[in-house]
Structure formats: C-alpha cells, structure tokens
Amino acid sequence: MTFTDDLAALRQRALAALDETTDLPEVQAWERATLGGKGELTGLLRGLGRLSAEERPEAGRAANMVKVELTEAFAGRQRVMAAADLRDRLATDAIDVTLPGRQPAVGTLHPVTEMIEELSEIFALMGFQTVYGPEVETSHYNFDQLNIPSDHPARDVWDTFLVEGEGEVVLRTHTSPMQARVMESTTPPVRVVVPGRCYRFEAQDASHEWAFHQLEGLAVDERITMADLKGVLREMARQLFGGDRRIRFRCDFFPFVEPGVDFAVDCSVCDGKGCRVCKYTGWLEMGGAGMVHPNVLRAAGYDAERYTGFAFGLGIERLVMMRHGVDDVRAFAGNDLRFLRQFAGGI
Amino acid sequence: MRWLEEIVPTGLEPRELARRMTMAGLEAERVEEVPAGWDNVFVGLVTRVDRHPDADRLNLVDVDAGEHKLRVVTGAPNIAEGQRVALALAGARLIDPYTESPTPVYKTLKPGKIRGIVSEGMVCSERELGLSDEHEGIMVLSEDAPVGAPLKAWLGDTVIEFEITPNLVHAFSIVGIARQASALTGADVRVPRRVDLHTLPGSSDVVAVDDVDLCPRLAGAVVTGVTVGPSPEWLQRRLVHAGLRPVNNLVDITNYVMLEFGQPLHAYDRRRLAGGRIVARRARPGETLETLDHQRRDLTGDMLVIADAEKPVGVAGVMGGVDSEVADDTTEILLEAAAFDMKAIRRSRTTLRLRTDASARFERGLDPNLPGDGIARALSLILAVCPGSTVTAFQDVYPEPVLPWHVTLPVSRFERVLGVAIPEPTIEETLTRLGFAPSFEGDGGERRLTVTVPTERRDVTIPEDVIEEVARVVGYDTLPETLPSGRLPAIDRALDVDWQRAVRRRLAAAGASECISYPTVGAPDLASLSGGTFDEATLVGVLDRRPAVDLLTLVNPIQAERPYLRNTLVPSLLALAAENRKHETRVALFEVGSTFRPVQGQELPDEVATLALVMSGARAVTDRFAAAGTLDYFDAKGVLESALGVDTLSAPLVFVAAEQPLPFLHPGRTADLRLGDRQVGVIGELRPDVARSVGFEDARVAVAEVDLRALFAARVTRPTGKRVPRFLPAQQDFAIVVDRSVSADAVRDALAAGAGALATGMTLFDVFEGEQIGADRKSLAWRVTFEAPDRALTDAELVKTRSRIAKVLKQRVDGVLRG
Numbered sequence A: 001m002t003f004t005d006d007l008a009a010l011r012q013r014a015l016a017a018l019d020e021t022t023d024l025p026e027v028q029a030w031e032r033a034t035l036g037g038k039g040e041l042t043g044l045l046r047g048l049g050r051l052s053a054e055e056r057p058e059a060g061r062a063a064n065m066v067k068v069e070l071t072e073a074f075a076g077r078q079r080v081m082a083a084a085d086l087r088d089r090l091a092t093d094a095i096d097v098t099l100p101g102r103q104p105a106v107g108t109l110h111p112v113t114e115m116i117e118e119l120s121e122i123f124a125l126m127g128f129q130t131v132y133g134p135e136v137e138t139s140h141y142n143f144d145q146l147n148i149p150s151d152h153p154a155r156d157v158w159d160t161f162l163v164e165g166e167g168e169v170v171l172r173t174h175t176s177p178m179q180a181r182v183m184e185s186t187t188p189p190v191r192v193v194v195p196g197r198c199y200r201f202e203a204q205d206a207s208h209e210w211a212f213h214q215l216e217g218l219a220v221d222e223r224i225t226m227a228d229l230k231g232v233l234r235e236m237a238r239q240l241f242g243g244d245r246r247i248r249f250r251c252d253f254f255p256f257v258e259p260g261v262d263f264a265v266d267c268s269v270c271d272g273k274g275c276r277v278c279k280y281t282g283w284l285e286m287g288g289a290g291m292v293h294p295n296v297l298r299a300a301g302y303d304a305e306r307y308t309g310f311a312f313g314l315g316i317e318r319l320v321m322m323r324h325g326v327d328d329v330r331a332f333a334g335n336d337l338r339f340l341r342q343f344a345g346g347i
Numbered sequence B: 001m002r003w004l005e006e007i008v009p010t011g012l013e014p015r016e017l018a019r020r021m022t023m024a025g026l027e028a029e030r031v032e033e034v035p036a037g038w039d040n041v042f043v044g045l046v047t048r049v050d051r052h053p054d055a056d057r058l059n060l061v062d063v064d065a066g067e068h069k070l071r072v073v074t075g076a077p078n079i080a081e082g083q084r085v086a087l088a089l090a091g092a093r094l095i096d097p098y099t100e101s102p103t104p105v106y107k108t109l110k111p112g113k114i115r116g117i118v119s120e121g122m123v124c125s126e127r128e129l130g131l132s133d134e135h136e137g138i139m140v141l142s143e144d145a146p147v148g149a150p151l152k153a154w155l156g157d158t159v160i161e162f163e164i165t166p167n168l169v170h171a172f173s174i175v176g177i178a179r180q181a182s183a184l185t186g187a188d189v190r191v192p193r194r195v196d197l198h199t200l201p202g203s204s205d206v207v208a209v210d211d212v213d214l215c216p217r218l219a220g221a222v223v224t225g226v227t228v229g230p231s232p233e234w235l236q237r238r239l240v241h242a243g244l245r246p247v248n249n250l251v252d253i254t255n256y257v258m259l260e261f262g263q264p265l266h267a268y269d270r271r272r273l274a275g276g277r278i279v280a281r282r283a284r285p286g287e288t289l290e291t292l293d294h295q296r297r298d299l300t301g302d303m304l305v306i307a308d309a310e311k312p313v314g315v316a317g318v319m320g321g322v323d324s325e326v327a328d329d330t331t332e333i334l335l336e337a338a339a340f341d342m343k344a345i346r347r348s349r350t351t352l353r354l355r356t357d358a359s360a361r362f363e364r365g366l367d368p369n370l371p372g373d374g375i376a377r378a379l380s381l382i383l384a385v386c387p388g389s390t391v392t393a394f395q396d397v398y399p400e401p402v403l404p405w406h407v408t409l410p411v412s413r414f415e416r417v418l419g420v421a422i423p424e425p426t427i428e429e430t431l432t433r434l435g436f437a438p439s440f441e442g443d444g445g446e447r448r449l450t451v452t453v454p455t456e457r458r459d460v461t462i463p464e465d466v467i468e469e470v471a472r473v474v475g476y477d478t479l480p481e482t483l484p485s486g487r488l489p490a491i492d493r494a495l496d497v498d499w500q501r502a503v504r505r506r507l508a509a510a511g512a513s514e515c516i517s518y519p520t521v522g523a524p525d526l527a528s529l530s531g532g533t534f535d536e537a538t539l540v541g542v543l544d545r546r547p548a549v550d551l552l553t554l555v556n557p558i559q560a561e562r563p564y565l566r567n568t569l570v571p572s573l574l575a576l577a578a579e580n581r582k583h584e585t586r587v588a589l590f591e592v593g594s595t596f597r598p599v600q601g602q603e604l605p606d607e608v609a610t611l612a613l614v615m616s617g618a619r620a621v622t623d624r625f626a627a628a629g630t631l632d633y634f635d636a637k638g639v640l641e642s643a644l645g646v647d648t649l650s651a652p653l654v655f656v657a658a659e660q661p662l663p664f665l666h667p668g669r670t671a672d673l674r675l676g677d678r679q680v681g682v683i684g685e686l687r688p689d690v691a692r693s694v695g696f697e698d699a700r701v702a703v704a705e706v707d708l709r710a711l712f713a714a715r716v717t718r719p720t721g722k723r724v725p726r727f728l729p730a731q732q733d734f735a736i737v738v739d740r741s742v743s744a745d746a747v748r749d750a751l752a753a754g755a756g757a758l759a760t761g762m763t764l765f766d767v768f769e770g771e772q773i774g775a776d777r778k779s780l781a782w783r784v785t786f787e788a789p790d791r792a793l794t795d796a797e798l799v800k801t802r803s804r805i806a807k808v809l810k811q812r813v814d815g816v817l818r819g
C-alpha cells in the first residue's frame, strides 16, 4: 500500500462516514475523528515524513488537497445539520401563546388620588397652582375669614366636627379655608386650586359620606369676572368629559361668595337629553361657585374695590361617581380591592 | 300652589314655575300632586235618594255629574238630596277603607251588584279619597263645587317644596315666594287682606318691652268673643298640604299666617295671663316653664321670655307655655307678633335643644316690619272665622322702626363683576319688580345706581348683592364664557407633594394598592396595638407614641367608640387589609395620609405626611408561575426599598433591628428605619396573637410606617448623570463565613470596605447555615461587581482586591472567605 492509496482510501471512507452523520454532534464527532489532532488524517499526514524526498512534494500536495476537501465537506455538512437542528429546535420550542403571561404584582392608585391629579393637571394648564392646607383647622379660617361669623345661621349648613380643647378647632368642613390662607400669604394675581379631604357630620348613605374630598379653586386679580369663572369651569368640564360641554349656573347661596351659584355640566352620556347617569335631568351637578365676597377679600387684607375674584368648589368622589358610574359613595372609603382594581389602568 | 296662584296669578304649570324659581336661586326640591290619584272621580250632585227595596240600611242614589248620570248604591247614613259629593266611576283607584295597614292599600273600582241592584259607581268617604280617616259617612262638598268637574280640579293641589338657604328668609313665606315669582314672570302680587291697624282701639296696657336689644318690637291685640272650634275646610287643607296638623281655628290661623307672611305669631288665652298683659324680658334666675311639648324647661338669664305679671308664659321666638295655651273654652285671646334678635333666639334654642318652626324663622333674622303685616292678617282671619269676635285693644311697641336703606354702586360694577354689561332699563325693571326702588344719576362712565332696599331684604346690603339680584333674574345663561386675562402668578410646584406622588406610583408599581381610610381611631383599634390593654394613659401609636389622652379628640365623633384623630395610619390600614384578605389570596395595601400630632402650646396639630404599608397572604396570586411562600417582613422591606431607596438622601436609609420592639410586633422580626441618627420608620411582622385579634388568620402580616416628611427633608440632590464605563465589569462571588450573630449589614460593610472604590455593586445571593461550616456559623454569599471608569480590570488587580477583602473581613467581622 502506498501513501497515495492510503490517502485515497481514507478520503473515500471519511466522505462516506460524513454522509451518514445525522445530527450536529455526529458531524462534530466525525470532525474530531478525521481532522482533529488525534484524527485519522492527521495521523496519516504524520507518515509524510517517512517518505523519500522525491515522493514527498507530490504526496504533500495530494494530502493537502484531501484535507481541504474534507474540511469543506465538513463545513458544508455542518451547515446542513445546523440548519436542520435549528428547524427542529424551532419546532419543538413552539408554545401555546394563549397561555397567561408571567405577571409581576401591580398595585393601583386610589381613584380619588387619580382624580385629584387629573384636576391638578387640568388647572395647571390654565395657570393654577396646586396648594394644600391642614385638615384640622381653626374656626377662624374655616368660618370667620369666610364671612361666616359665629351665631350666623349659615354655620348650621356645615355640620361641623369639633375638636376638644381650648381654642375653637374643627375638622375643616370645606377646602375654602385655604382661600383665606393663600390670600394672606400672597398678593394678586392669585390662581390656585386646593384639593383635600373635608369632613361633615352627616349620616352616611349612598350619596353622603362624612369624610370626602374637595377641590377648591380661587382666582383674584384686577379684572376677574364671573364670565371668567364660567369659562374656566367649562374648560375643566371639556377636559374631564370631552366634547363641547356646556356649563349651567343657578343662583345659590354661599356666605363667602356674592353672587353665588351652583354649577352643572351637561351630561356627556346623553348629550343633555336625559339618561340614568344624570337622573334624566340632562345635567350633572358639580359644585358651588361665585365671586369672592368683598368681606372675604377684606378679611385677607385685599382692597375689595381694586380686586375681584372667583372661587369654586367641587366634590372629588362625586365627580368620579358621575364620570365612572359609581353609584355608592361609600365604595371610596370602603377600599375593597375589587373596587379599586377597576381603576388599575387609571381613570 | 292654589294659595300661591291666589296671590300671584302666574298662570304657569307648577313644574315650569319650579324650574324657573330654581334657576333664580329658590331651589324647588320637590313638586308633588296631593293627593295622588283621583282619576275618574268627579263632583256629583245628588238628585234623588230612594230606599233600597231589599235592604233597610242601603240607599239608591241618583247622582248627576254632568256627562255622567248614574244610580249608585250606598250605605252612608248622611246622604241627602241636593248634596254635592265625590262620585267615583269604574276604574277609579281608591283607598280600601277596611284595611288596618298603616300605608294605604289601593283598589280599583269595578261595577258591581249590591243586593241585586247594579251600582255603576260609588260616592266616596274622605278615607277612600285619602283626605282623612273619616269613614262614617260620605264626604259632602261645599255648595260652590262645580258639578261635573273632576274632583282633582276642585280639591287637589300641587305642593312645591322650596329649599330656603339662610339668605332667603324673605322668601320663607307664600307672599315672599309670590314676590319672587312676580319678578320672574311679571305677574302682579295681590297681598292678602289685612285689617287696618290704625282703626283698632289703641291701648297702652297690652304689651311691654323690658329689653329693647333682644326685642326691638312687640305688638299685641286683645280679641274677645272668640269661639274655639275646627278651622274651615280650606284652611285645614292648606295647613295639611304644608305639612302642619290642624289643631283649632285660632292656632291654625297663627300657623296659616306664619306660612303666608313668614311671621310667627302666638295666641295666649288672656284669662290665664296674670294681669292680662305680656312683657318681653330676660328670664330670672331659677325660673322654669312647661312648654307646649309638656317639657319642664330651666330658663337662663340670657334667654328672652314672654311673661305675664308673675311668670314666663313662653320662651320668646321658640315655644309658648302650656299654662296659657288656647283651649276649647277660650273666649278671649291676646295675639302676639314680635321681632326678636336673631342671635338671642339661636342661643335659646341651642341651650334648650328645641328647634321649632318659629325659632327656625326668627334665628334667620326676620324683618322687624313684618309683625305689623302678620298681626293684621291674623286679625282679619280671626274676625272672619269667629263671627261675633272683636278686637278690643291693640298696642305696638316699636321704639326704633327700621327704615329702608340704600345701596349705591357705579353702574360699571355690573360689568366688572359679571363680565358683561347689563342695560340700565333691564336693571331698573328687574329691581323694581323685586320690590327695590332703583334710581340712576351722573353721566357717561360715572353713572351711579342707588337702590332703596325694602326692609324685608335684610340680605341686600352691598353692591354685589344688588348685582346678584339682577343677574339671577336676567339669567346666568346669558353670561359669556371667557378665560381670565391679565398676568399669571408665578407658580411654585409643591415639590413634597410631587415626590409623594412619585412614591405612590413606585409603591403601586411594586405591587401595593392605595387606600384612603378614615382618620379616626378608638380603643378597639389602639388596644390591639398596645398589648391588649387600653386606657387613656397607655402609649399609643407607631412612629409617634403618646398616651391616648394626648391625642386630638373629637367632641362629636361619627362613631362614639372612635373619637381620636389618628397619630398612626396602621390600625385603619390593618383593618382594611384584614377585610380584603377575606376575598383576596394576596393583600398588599398602602396609604399616604396625614397623621395628627398635637403640639403643646400650639392651636393646630402637626399634620405629618405618613406612609403605611401592610402585606399578607400568598407571595404571588396562584397561577402556574406562582412563587412559593407567604408574604413576610422581607416582602415589605423590599417594597419599601424599591419605593424609597431610589432617592438620593443625605444619609443612607438603613434597617436596624429594633432595640425596643413595639408591643404589637414580633420582637424577632422588627426593625427601625434610620436615616443617620434619626428614626424615620418602623417595619415588622405582627405578633401572631395580634394578627388574630385584628382579624387575620395568617401567621405573617408585615406592617410598616414611614415618616414621609422626614424622608423628603433628607432628599439632598437630584441625581447627577455620570458617564457609563466603557469597559465591561468583572463579577466575583464571595462566600463569607461569620458568626451567626453578625448582621448581614455588618458583613456587607466590611466587604465594601475591603473591595474599595472599584466595587460598584453588591448583591447577596445566598444565606446558608449547616454542619459543614460549623455550629453557630453562617455563610453569606455576595456577587460583587467591579469596574473602573477608565480601564479594563486585570486579573492581578482582582487577586489583590480579593486578598484585601479577606483581610478586612477577618479584622472587622471575624469572617472567613470560603472556596
């Protein structure tokens, strides 16, 4: 047997073996057995040294050609097998995409919080700063500074929680005390909204809650008018309910505004035609508003001849109820996760 | 409504009138037809009455009701020819008179045979019509009832109930409402008939006033020859529709006039008044009075009373006394009409805890000119209802009559306030119809409006009041909509609130849901947090701890057992978590709210923005990926770390084993959150017995409370962006064996010190205790990330670092590097 014969036999055997491989590991095993450091071809090539000087160049060239051929064959086979392997993997890895996903626990914000944030943003767009005030308040700010002197029958309208102690301290019955506090600490122009929790001594039912949230608005400057009040409230309604909303003012009485009104927005569910949400009136009652009473301006040290202002207040829970069809105000303080989760995507 | 139409014939449908009044500020709360029903019931004339041929007690009656001429059978004993009666035809819904049910049971009338004779309809009793309980005989209508007319048109009415806000006392009467309706519709007001007080025999011995401050006016009239009996039907009916119970003609007339003119009146039986006259004075020490509700009342020196020569006979403006009450045998009365100081009345009724129709009116501040109208109207009614009665004496003590006043304003003020100018003719016409007397003067931009205000409009004193009067009648629909013009104020965002908002969002992202609970707590909530015992001296609270007696306390709490304003959010949040746990496998709740901390010498408490967190139940909602185990201390700690630990604070936020565990927390599973030297929070698991007592069946309930205000104050900077290293980090694991008592934080600090500045991250990935490493030892394994901003780290550097770490661990925590 000559070297050349051996080489030819090896080539034939190896190519046949390569053809018989069926997967990537077999191809790789073939590579080790044939082309690897301890492989057949390598072993054969070591025999080159034993050849005579005349035979060597020819044999070397032939051996190299076989090596290149086998290497290329290996690479080709490997590609085929890799492709087949990938095909298999893709096939066996297939999943039922309708199985539920791996969900990280996600909590929710309270709808009252979300509504307060939404309103703050709406009013920020109109240049109103959001400020906050204390929930435990002196009757000086809760009543006196708001043109509600003690002994005045208007005080009965707010059924007030009293705090034990020497001074006259109450749980604020509205966010309006901040009107006085804000005006005392700034000079016009003033544009603020005040969200916060308020308390009234009331029996609870589906529409009455003793601890509830309000948003107060106040604008004072040299040329603030009731038309501005209506415009600002309409803009708010448009942002909250969408579409081209209308605002209705009805004369009403609040000691700290004059003229005073209650305001309603036309129902966006039925476009004012009347439906269950608006109790077939076509209107959603939102809150009270009016022009800041000169006594309130004066009590805060403002020149009531020079400045005018408007103020409004609305109930946050009520607003969520109207916009989201919640029919019982007690759900907000109930904090049942089954209720809260309905607003997990925001309100 | 009939009453109102009599005074102001607007010709409007009740609902339309109610709507227009509501828009103008008189809110109609209810519009209701009284009584309900009465379809197919007509006024009929009895033309013939015959005996029933087969039954002695029954009559056959021919009734003519215009289009309907019927023969009906009735057992009513009082039936007679010529009577006008209520005739019900088949289909009418009537009240079944024979049921004992307290709520009316209706039945629909069908034609039927009574003893063989067809009865095509029925004549009705008052009970069947829902007018009274009377069912002895049929109801006989008055002679002027129009035969054939629907009964509804003759007797029915519509009641509109208005809500009278405190400023609307002038509209707290039919006449007052009529004036408003007149201004809105243009219909004229016809004020009901009154006697002319000047024609009455004057006297100086009927009334006297001792205290003019509290009683600026007192008018009295003596009427003799009265007969006490039931009031006329029309008067009774109007009282009933207004929700008052008829008593007798004299009392009914005083009530009627109160409704009609808004002036409360009182009638005394004059023979039971010592001296036959009354005086308005303050009560004397020790005086008492049995009021009409048969309560013996103690009177105090700041109360105004009406007294006779000897004793009080009434609490002024609130309620009269029993002794001088009008009775069946009364023949001579003293009728009183007065003006009282509103604040005095309010004081009396609060002290006596006695609220009456009269006090509700007086304490709103009535027009001192109203008693004249009131008494004149009442006398006119009494003289009409009691023929033979005469007014024998009249006296009116009114030393300082209140006169109309003026309000002056520039006409331009309308536009300044409303944002739209109102034409002068509109202003003039509107104000005039409302009873004001407007006049204009000056010219051009200087035009001024002076309004003379009638004395009943005590609510109109400033220009804005006048503007509202015009605006509400003109209608706010016409108001344009504009956005405020002029400068915008500088806006300072409330950074603390913005940050709280971020914290809330991070907590929600970390799987906790926000609650807003009630701010009151009480013994049941606080006892479980203070070791089961509770009295006013027990320290209560979590972050803020003080005796319950030092908490803010409500005088009038909604729930009597929860009178305190909370100094911790924990009890209320625990209660919500326990409640939710009944239907949730996993509960993670948080609240961001105020806690109230009274401060010595300060009127208002410190309101501290506080965060509470409660977690309990399964770690993951059951599904195919569910992680095993239940929520515990580490879950709560992790949530706090991810929600609060991302801020840049002046000192690191660390969890230190609590030195003095709170009584409700598991002593081995609670920590203080510290920021430098300052405690800013508490975290721990409930003691199992406490968990049970607050409603959990879970072994583990993790709780935390954090002072957000303190944390916010410690936020030093906003984060600075640094360039990310260009070279990839190297990671090495360090398993460190230490004594079991050494805290993980101590080991970590030693590790960090040894690793130096090149270590940029450290994660504890394994905690192990076992035989291999020796008793009372534990192994803590960290993966440390090393990186340098300017180069790739070499093996040599890492080897050097490793040996330095080994040395520092040995020194500081007696730790040994394993492996």
Ligand SMILES: [Zn+2]
Pocket: A267, A268, A269, A270, A271, A272, A273, A274, A275, A276, A277, A278, A279, A280, A282, A283
């Ligand atoms: Zn609607």
